[in-house]
Structure formats: C-alpha cells, structure tokens
Amino acid sequence: MIAAGIGLFWNGAMLKPVKNIGNFLTDVSLRFADLPGLIHGDRIYRWGELNARVDALAHALRALGVKKGDRILIHSSNNVQLFESCWATFKLGAIWVPTNVRITESEVAYLASASKASVVIYDDGYAGHANSCCQAADTVRHVIAIGEPQEHEHSYAALLAQHIEKGCFEAVDVDYEDPLWFFFTSGTTGLPKAGVLSHGQMAFVITNHLADLLPGIDQHSRSLVVAPLSHGAGIHAIANTARGAASVLPRSARLDCVEAWQLVQQHGVDNMFTVPTIVKRLTEDPAVDQFDHSSLKYVIYAGAPMYREDQKYALRKLGKVLVQYYGLGEVTGNITVLPPHMHQLDDGAEDARIGTCGYARTGMEIAILDEDGGRCGAGITGEICVRGPAVCMGYDSNPEANEKAFRYGWFHTGDLGHLDEQGFLYITGRQSDMYISGGSNVYPREIEEALLTHTAVSEVAVFGVPDEKWGESGVAVVVCKNGSRTDAAALNRHLNGKVARYKYPARYYFWDSMPKSGYGKIVKKDLRRMVQDDATA
Known part of the structure; x- marks a missing residue:
C-alpha cells in the first residue's frame, strides 16, 4: 500500500479514507455531554447518554457477529431507538436500511430481501412485519424487538443493558465510497430501488445542509421532527446532530397540529423539515394562532414544489422563515435551495421568485438535457439532471437502473423543467405525470x-x-x-x-x-x- 495524494492504492483501486459519520455523534457527546440531544415527550436524552446507548448497541451488534458491510433493517415509528440505530450502524461500518413504518408486511419483506438484510429491528406492534422479513430473506440472522420479543428474538433494551458497561465503541475505519445507508426510493414508478449513500457523500451533504439550509444553528437550537426519520427527516436530524442541536419528537405517531405548535412554543424550536402538504396542514390549523412560534427561523420543505396559494398563506402565518429545496433521495436532497428572503408575498417584489424551486446548492451543478443528452437553453423544457458530491454511489445490485439513471455523465432525476437566464430552476412535473x-x-x-x-x-x-x-x-x-x-x-x-x-x-x-x-x-x-x-x- 502506497500513499498517492489524499488517496491510497490497494490492488489497483483507489481508497480515500474519510471520517466515519458515526463519529459526529461521538464528537458532540464530548463537547455537549449534558445538553439535550433528543426530546420525546417528558423524556430528555442528553448527548452523553445517547452516545453511551449507541455504543452499547454497537457492542451488542458486534457480539452478534455484525460486521462492516452488513445490512441492518429497521421498521419503526419515530423514537429514540430509530435514532440510535443509525448511529450504531454507521459506527460499525454497516449499512442502515430504514423503512417507512406505514408500508405493508409484503412491502417490508421485499426490502429485507432486496437489501439482503442480516439484522431486523422492529418496533412494538410490528411482529408480523418482522416475521415477513425472515420468511422473505434467508440472509436474516438476528431479529431485535424494541417491544416484547418473540421466541428466538433479542430484546433491544436487554442488549443495551448487557453491553452498556463496555464503554466507548471505536468506530470502524471507512473510505469515501463505503456505504452507510440504503435510501430506498418511494417506488412511485415501480419497485423501490436502493440508492447507496456513502460516508464521504454524507459528510458533504451535512456540510451543505448546514451552509445552505440551516446557517447559524448551534447546540442551543431545537428541531421539530414532523416527518419520518427513516428518510429526509433523518438526514435533517443528522445535520442538526452535527451542530449539537436537539431533535424534538412529538408523542403522536401521526401529525397533531396542536401538539406540534405547542412543542414549538415549549422548546423554542427554530427549525423543522417537512413537505408542502404538512406545511399546509400546520398553517391552516387554528392552533397556529394559539401558540408562540416566533422562535422559528427555518421551516424547510421539500419533496414537491409548494403551490403558490399555499405558499402565500404560510408566509402570512409564519413570516419569512420558509426554505425550499428540491432533491431526490438519490441526491440526498441536494439539488436546489430557495432561501427565506426569496419567499415573498408580493408577486411583483424585486427579489421574489415565483414558481421556482431555487438555484443550485453549493457544490452541485444542474443541467436541462434533451433526449439525446444535449443541453437545453434557458427557458427550454427538458429533463432535470444533476451532478456533484451529493449524488449517490448508484443503485444497489441494479445495473439496468444505473445505466438509465447515469447517462451522459449526469444523474437523471426523471423530472421535467427549465432553467432561467440566472440559473433558477422551474419544475414542470414528473416525466410520468405529463x-x-x-x-x-x-x-x-x-x-x-x-x-x-x-x-x-x-x-x-x-x-x-x-x-x-x-x-x-x-x-x-x-x-x-x-x-x-x-x-x-x-x-x-x-x-x-x-x-x-x-x-x-x-x-x-x-x-x-x-x-x-x-x-x-x-x-x-x-x-x-x-x-x-x-x-x-
């Protein structure tokens, strides 16, 4: 093995050692051990306690034989165990496979099989989903129950209790392209595909989120979680963790607008991530006028463009705190940003950008391509394509999807749109919607x-x-x-x-x-x- 710039060559392949993302939690626990890290109802988990619990889980998984590259599927609602499972997985150098807790038993079984999961962790009330995973995937070696375990299963709480005294867990060394997360697409046009997110890529994404979406948050910030941590909200929580900002989980499994606004007031929440339909529900509910939400700085929405009428209503209720970004799971949400000052009530305001989802995120590049891979000029509709460090490593075990998605040196989003003369992106819709x-x-x-x-x-x-x-x-x-x-x-x-x-x-x-x-x-x-x-x- 010989040094070559920042990389190392091994058997002809270039290795680029990078920081294990799991160490973001370790670092924060050293600096802010006694500050809140996760708040769920009346229970406050401080950073030192969270890191100790994560290290205990990592020790327990290693004792069960989990090693670097293994896949850990978790089917859970938003709770401390879901939050901890990602950090333990990252520290092990394993791959986190979170699911949408609302999917059916057959759907979660497919994800277990497609990901070749070796461990399944499941929330209380989802034993049937865990059983389906075991039946569908012969790779599953261990099942861990957050609630009461079935026969031959492990108890999550018992595993932590057995290994908590082992102390610090030293995170596994990783390279830039070592996977840490299988981010499954929603499957709107077919079976879900696993976008492979890596340690090096995620380090860029966290930096980008903090620069473009959440500038200035710190250990005193609070983030309200009103979307599943298994997907975009999970990435948002990781970015908050990197700054020592606590995540606040509502008690309710489903959106309760009264509870959400009460938590904003109680904890002085300054940021949240959600989707336009939830922003609409939150701002149209009478509770928005019953609680103080003046602490809010960033209400970040993504997943789909917000209709202009809904956007205006939210601005009237919340003020200029809206932040829009456009991105897919495969690009870890990092394509565009439209900051608060460009969200204007007046369509004729000088810096109002009506109908756009913003400009390219720092370090990312956008192109509108025609069917032959040629660039379209300003105002010409074509497929929105992107490249840069936030793009995933590709789809796991799916060469056909990779060939289709990565043509002409760009990642193809499947969305249609155009760029204006100043580089602002306007989305027309999905190719499949037209x-x-x-x-x-x-x-x-x-x-x-x-x-x-x-x-x-x-x-x-x-x-x-x-x-x-x-x-x-x-x-x-x-x-x-x-x-x-x-x-x-x-x-x-x-x-x-x-x-x-x-x-x-x-x-x-x-x-x-x-x-x-x-x-x-x-x-x-x-x-x-x-x-x-x-x-x-």
Whole structure:
C-alpha cells in the first residue's frame, strides 16, 4: 500500500479514507455531554447518554457477529431507538436500511430481501412485519424487538443493558465510497430501488445542509421532527446532530397540529423539515394562532414544489422563515435551495421568485438535457439532471437502473423543467405525470396551480387517463375547503383565460380527503388506479 495524494492504492483501486459519520455523534457527546440531544415527550436524552446507548448497541451488534458491510433493517415509528440505530450502524461500518413504518408486511419483506438484510429491528406492534422479513430473506440472522420479543428474538433494551458497561465503541475505519445507508426510493414508478449513500457523500451533504439550509444553528437550537426519520427527516436530524442541536419528537405517531405548535412554543424550536402538504396542514390549523412560534427561523420543505396559494398563506402565518429545496433521495436532497428572503408575498417584489424551486446548492451543478443528452437553453423544457458530491454511489445490485439513471455523465432525476437566464430552476412535473391529449403535451402542475386559486379549492391533483378519442384526457381530483362547495362547470369557468381549453380536465372527482403516501406526498399512480377502478366498477 502506497500513499498517492489524499488517496491510497490497494490492488489497483483507489481508497480515500474519510471520517466515519458515526463519529459526529461521538464528537458532540464530548463537547455537549449534558445538553439535550433528543426530546420525546417528558423524556430528555442528553448527548452523553445517547452516545453511551449507541455504543452499547454497537457492542451488542458486534457480539452478534455484525460486521462492516452488513445490512441492518429497521421498521419503526419515530423514537429514540430509530435514532440510535443509525448511529450504531454507521459506527460499525454497516449499512442502515430504514423503512417507512406505514408500508405493508409484503412491502417490508421485499426490502429485507432486496437489501439482503442480516439484522431486523422492529418496533412494538410490528411482529408480523418482522416475521415477513425472515420468511422473505434467508440472509436474516438476528431479529431485535424494541417491544416484547418473540421466541428466538433479542430484546433491544436487554442488549443495551448487557453491553452498556463496555464503554466507548471505536468506530470502524471507512473510505469515501463505503456505504452507510440504503435510501430506498418511494417506488412511485415501480419497485423501490436502493440508492447507496456513502460516508464521504454524507459528510458533504451535512456540510451543505448546514451552509445552505440551516446557517447559524448551534447546540442551543431545537428541531421539530414532523416527518419520518427513516428518510429526509433523518438526514435533517443528522445535520442538526452535527451542530449539537436537539431533535424534538412529538408523542403522536401521526401529525397533531396542536401538539406540534405547542412543542414549538415549549422548546423554542427554530427549525423543522417537512413537505408542502404538512406545511399546509400546520398553517391552516387554528392552533397556529394559539401558540408562540416566533422562535422559528427555518421551516424547510421539500419533496414537491409548494403551490403558490399555499405558499402565500404560510408566509402570512409564519413570516419569512420558509426554505425550499428540491432533491431526490438519490441526491440526498441536494439539488436546489430557495432561501427565506426569496419567499415573498408580493408577486411583483424585486427579489421574489415565483414558481421556482431555487438555484443550485453549493457544490452541485444542474443541467436541462434533451433526449439525446444535449443541453437545453434557458427557458427550454427538458429533463432535470444533476451532478456533484451529493449524488449517490448508484443503485444497489441494479445495473439496468444505473445505466438509465447515469447517462451522459449526469444523474437523471426523471423530472421535467427549465432553467432561467440566472440559473433558477422551474419544475414542470414528473416525466410520468405529463400526458398527451390530442397530440399536445399537458403538464398537470400548470392546471393545478390555476385551480388552487379558486376560493373553494383546498387540494387538487390532475393526471391523464386513457381516452379512446384523444389518446389521454385529464382527470382532476378535488378536495374543497371546509364549508365550501363547487362543481365541474364552475371550475372550468374559473380556468377560462388561465390555461388553454384543451388542458381543461375532462372529468372532476370531488373527494373529502386526498390520499397520501407515508411521507405526506400525493402519489398520482395511486389516484389514477382509484379513479380507473371507480370508472369500471
């Protein structure tokens, strides 16, 4: 082995030793041992205690034979065990495989099999999910129950108690591309794929989050967790941990707006990460006016662009604290940022950027590519592509997906959009969302934005369905505001002059609520299936 710049060569492969991300927790525990690290109800876990518990779990997993590169699947709601499991996994040099706690037994079984999980950790009430993992994946060697264990399972609490006296756990040495997290896609266009996140990549992501999204937070900051730690909120929690900022977990498994605003007031919360649909719920709930939220500095939303009417309402309630970013799991959320000062109520304000999701994150590059891989000029719609240190190492054991996603030296997001002359990105929609009606491309977001300006409309989703005459025609699913009613004719009159007539939805469905994924997103493939099932019933 010989030194070569910052890397080392071993059997022809270049190795780049980097910091094990698990040591972010170790570092914080040394500096701020007695300060809160995680707050869940009345229970306060201080950084020193959290690190000791994580080290005990790491010792326990090593005693069970877990080694570098092994995959640890955890199926859990937001709790201290879910938080601890990632740090123990990272310190071991193993790979964290968190799931969405709302998925079915068959879905979690697929993730266990696809990830080749060797350990399954599951929350109280999900024994059936754990059993399904064991049946589907012959790689599973150990099952750890956060609640009461079944026969032949380990107790999470007992493992910690048995190993807590072993003291510090020395994190395993890692290289830049050593994986630490399988970030499974939501599967909106097929089976979920595991984006491989690495130690070196995550170090860049944490730095980028702190620079572009959360400048100035410190050990006195508090972050409210209102989304699953298994995905984007987990990355946000890791960034907060790097600064010693405590994460605050609500007691409720599902969003309780009264509790959320009460926690903001009680703990002086200055930042939170969520998605536009949850921002909408939080700001439209009467509780927003019942508690003091003046401590908030950053209400970060991602996962989908926020409709302009919802954005204005949130600004009126919260002030200029909104931060938007655009990113996918495969790019660890790091594509664009739209900071607070560019969120303006007045569409005509000098620095208002209406409809954009922002500009490229520090260290990242965006291009709009045509079907042949050529760059599109300003204002020309094409596929949004990105490259830079935040892009994942690829999809685990999926060469076909990698070949498709990494063409022409860029990561292909599958989203459509354009850049303006100043490099601000505007998203038109998913490639899979666009439909062709009578030979013309229709982009649903334009129609949705127009419909949301109607006084009766609270939520709307527009998508294409097969049509014998036009090839595809538009369908709109509409949720009205409380106490309001409207109909298809009124909404089409409202669209007059706002969008071309051929873009009007051919059918409207008026529902009491909009089904969403476990991450609070509207999944159009599910709505399309529901509408088509209804039409053929």
